[in-house]
């Protein structure tokens with residue numbers, strides 16, 4: 662029986678997966694039972710009430726109140742039972758507990774982006790710790806998508822202009838597959854992501870240090886990613902044009918004047934300070950509006966953005 666379940670539904674990975682499977686398999690076996698019963702009765706009655714002799718008619722049975730009540734009331738009870746059972750499971754599988762880890766998910770043709778409370782942002786790889794409830798808050802930047810993790814028994818349409826939720830408590834460590842389950846254009850079938858269920862230690866290390874690729878990627882590329890993904894690009898240009906903040910072009914090595922009249926030759930430490938404590942020195946002619954990124958950028962990311970700024974001569 663269990664191998665049939667496994668064959669139909671795949672491995673279980675979340676706390677509520679077994680509830681889903683038990684109800685699903687109940688429906689399957691109930692359907693098998695009624696299918697067999699109805700086929701059997703159809704064949705049996707066809708045989709029993711077949712025409713025997715020319716001119717002999719089957720007695721005309723038009724009505725049987727007891728029978729009709731029986732075959733209406735029994736299915737009614739079964740269907741009501743299924744409704745309450747399913748509704749109860751649905752509510753329990755849809756409501757996230759208060760201590761759930763919140764992660765924002767953005768769908769865009771044809772990528773899944775994940776954003777954590779600490780500002781960590783990843784594309785295509787979702788990391789969560791094992792045995793902790795997770796609450797995903799999903800939206801789409803373009804068309805309808807559908808976030809589907811078969812092993813977690815969770816799936817929800819992702820709708821542009823709206824937030825939807827999806828919650829689960831992963832119980833099985835390892836890699837799980839995420840699919841887009843709503844046709845969304847040419848590369849819909851490639852719109853996949855990995856869900857990594859980590860031990861609490863591995864998860865914490867990942868949160869602090871990020872993907873291993875971050876360590877091996879050339880710093881300038883990491884920096885470009887930081888510039889585009891962490892919002893620096895909304896205030897700083899890279900082509901010399903003035904924005905809310907000064908352009909990064911030619912910044913490194915330039916003599917910068919500050920509102921208090923002092924000045925400095927821009928080096929690594931000044932860039933680092935500007936990121937972690939932007940209010941320490943305010944560039945003359947600009948407003949002190951830059952938010953601090955203290956704790957939001959990891960060491961390789963800091964190294965990366967500095968390398969990137971140095972490249973923009």
Ligand SMILES: [Cu+2]
Pocket residue numbers: 768771805806807841842843844845849852
């Ligand atoms: Cu999609």
